[in-house]
Amino acid sequence: MQWRNSPDRYGHFSVILHWVVALTVYGMFGLGLWMVTLGYYDGWYHEAPEIHKSIGILLMITLVIRLAWRFLSKPPRALPGYSTFTRIAAAAGHALLYLLLFAIVISGYLISTADGKPISVFGWFEVPATLSDAGVQADLAGQIHLWLAWGVVIFSVLHALAALKHHFIDKDATLKRMLGKAS
Ligand code: HEM
Numbered sequence: 001m002q003w004r005n006s007p008d009r010y011g012h013f014s015v016i017l018h019w020v021v022a023l024t025v026y027g028m029f030g031l032g033l034w035m036v037t038l039g040y041y042d043g044w045y046h047e048a049p050e051i052h053k054s055i056g057i058l059l060m061i062t063l064v065i066r067l068a069w070r071f072l073s074k075p076p077r078a079l080p081g082y083s084t085f086t087r088i089a090a091a092a093g094h095a096l097l098y099l100l101l102f103a104i105v106i107s108g109y110l111i112s113t114a115d116g117k118p119i120s121v122f123g124w125f126e127v128p129a130t131l132s133d134a135g136v137q138a139d140l141a142g143q144i145h146l147w148l149a150w151g152v153v154i155f156s157v158l159h160a161l162a163a164l165k166h167h168f169i170d171k172d173a174t175l176k177r178m179l180g181k182a183s
């Protein structure tokens with residue numbers, strides 16, 4: 001098992017974090033869209049947002065760890081076959097994905113704490129409210145959150161299509177490396 005990244009491969013820690021975050025993001029997207037359609041008398045009306053917020057905070061913590069890990073253990077070098085355009089597009093695309101991920105969890109936090117109440121994470125611990133203004137904050141953050149959710153899903157699908165193009169058309173090791181194999 002190689003946990004750290006090396007110049008020619010992603011270590012298992014980065015690989016696991018990448019796929020856990022990807023699955024969580026798609027799950028949270030479905031959960032978010034579904035939970036806002038629930039009526040007051042639905043059994044999940046209170047429960048679903050609590051689950052969405054709890055997983056959201058755990059995702060936020062995971063993202064901080066993931067970004068810190070990127071500095072502690074440098075990601076592998078670009079593959080030698082990449083053009084300059086591919087290198088720049090990949091770096092810019094990854095930076096945008098990180099930006100969208102942080103923006104979506106922060107906007108979610110701001111919706112949830114707009115009334116000044118803390119977020120309880122599965123009853124294990126609480127995250128206090130910082131900015132709170134029950135007026136416009138919840139609505140504005142809610143709208144931004146929805147746009148960001150679509151943004152991260154659409155952009156990550158384009159990112160996945162690029163990875164599949166590298167795998168099936170260019171037949172290079174881009175996707176294999178994100179599955180924990182060396183290039
Ligand atoms: C990748 C992470 C996330 C995704 C993909 C996501 C996605 C969504 C989606 C699609 C909705 C429905 C929006 C609508 O139709 O108005 C939603 C609502 C919501 N999300 Fe998230 N969310 C994420 C993270 C978070 C986090 C971290 C929190 C809070 C800590 C949060 C709190 C909320 C709340 C409170 C709502 C309800 C908003 C309303 O009632 O209009 N979300 N989310």
Ligand code: HEM
Pocket residue numbers: 018021022023025026070075090094095097098101152153156159160161163164174175176177178
């Ligand atoms: C919500 C879903 C996803 C998000 C947020 C996401 C995010 C990211 C980020 C931020 C990186 C850069 C990692 C780093 O070096 O720090 C990355 C790399 C990568 N992702 Fe994703 N990803 C998602 C889904 C997918 C899917 C579905 C696939 C494949 C079908 C995929 C394939 C890859 C590959 C192959 C790399 C390595 C690229 C390289 O070496 O240049 N990702 N992803």
